[in-house]
Amino acid sequence: MPDLFSWRARALPSFAVLCLILAAPVALALSGSRAPSENFDLRRWKLTLPSAEDIDPYQLNSGYSYYGVFFTDPRTGGMVFRCPNRAGTTANSSYSRTELRGMLDPYNSNAKAASNNWTPEQGGWLKADLRVDRVSTTGYSDKVGRVVLGQIHGPYTEPLRLHYTKKPGERTGRIYAATETVGGTGRHSPDIVSNANGGGIALGERFRYSIKLVNTRLDVLIYRADGRIHRWSTYIDSRYRGLPQYFKAGVYNQNNTGDGSDYAQATFFALQQVSPYRP
Numbered sequence: 001m002p003d004l005f006s007w008r009a010r011a012l013p014s015f016a017v018l019c020l021i022l023a024a025p026v027a028l029a030l031s032g033s034r035a036p037s038e039n040f041d042l043r044r045w046k047l048t049l050p051s052a053e054d055i056d057p058y059q060l061n062s063g064y065s066y067y068g069v070f071f072t073d074p075r076t077g078g079m080v081f082r083c084p085n086r087a088g089t090t091a092n093s094s095y096s097r098t099e100l101r102g103m104l105d106p107y108n109s110n111a112k113a114a115s116n117n118w119t120p121e122q123g124g125w126l127k128a129d130l131r132v133d134r135v136s137t138t139g140y141s142d143k144v145g146r147v148v149l150g151q152i153h154g155p156y157t158e159p160l161r162l163h164y165t166k167k168p169g170e171r172t173g174r175i176y177a178a179t180e181t182v183g184g185t186g187r188h189s190p191d192i193v194s195n196a197n198g199g200g201i202a203l204g205e206r207f208r209y210s211i212k213l214v215n216t217r218l219d220v221l222i223y224r225a226d227g228r229i230h231r232w233s234t235y236i237d238s239r240y241r242g243l244p245q246y247f248k249a250g251v252y253n254q255n256n257t258g259d260g261s262d263y264a265q266a267t268f269f270a271l272q273q274v275s276p277y278r279p
Contacts, residue, residue, distance in 0.1 A: 030077025
């Protein structure tokens with residue numbers, strides 16, 4: 001399959017402006033023999049493991065990998081995130097994750113520092129090229145097959161979670177968004193990509209997503225390899241204005257039931273966060 005992005009997330013400008021704007025495409029191809037940080041620029045990310053342990057940007061970018069959890073796909077060079085159903089959880093969550101958390105200031109390990117976050121007024125843009133390799137297949141029927149692939153997170157609530165869900169017996173999965181107000185009231189979008197009538201995205205099918213928040217305007221786009229583009233837009237709670245936000249990307253497994261050996265997995269081929277966002 002041809003590369004769905006015309007960029008690679010390796011070359012970044014000076015930290016001085018706290019602006020992650022990608023320069024020209026990098027010719028260096030992904031390699032199956034390199035650590036994730038040798039294929040991707042992860043200097044402005046930290047990693048949360050299924051145990052709930054955090055790997056800070058320095059360690060993450062020192063050739064870090066974790067067999068069977070966070071590693072390089074030897075065939076494609078993609079960055080693999082795998083998370084079991086039953087593992088540790090972070091504060092205020094009931095689900096496990098193998099997930100990157102944006103850290104805009106690589107010299108400050110305090111995730112709550114203003115320099116590591118952005119506000120809706122500044123704007124933020126998250127783009128990824130990925131495939132979902134596996135979803136959970138055991139456990140409670142309302143939790144089987146659910147995984148979050150990207151997020152915008154506020155201090156306590158989430159303006160956006162991007163969900164992929166594929167139930168046992170379904171040929172493909174669907175993609176939808178979940179949003180929350182500052183007070184924690186949640187709602188789900190209609191399917192952005194529906195799996196009705198033979199549609200949907202299959203396991204192993206590569207696609208791209210784009211998540212952009214500017215002021216209170218939220219735009220989500222899904223790009224398919226065949227050229228189709230699926231769009232969904234909304235406005236988030238205006239009370240998020242001025243509050244710190246950050247991106248998350250990877251595998252946030254939304255099933256905490258089932259067999260101990262069950263897991264969700266996704267492979268990323270490109271990843272970019274941009275903040276502040278400038279059109």
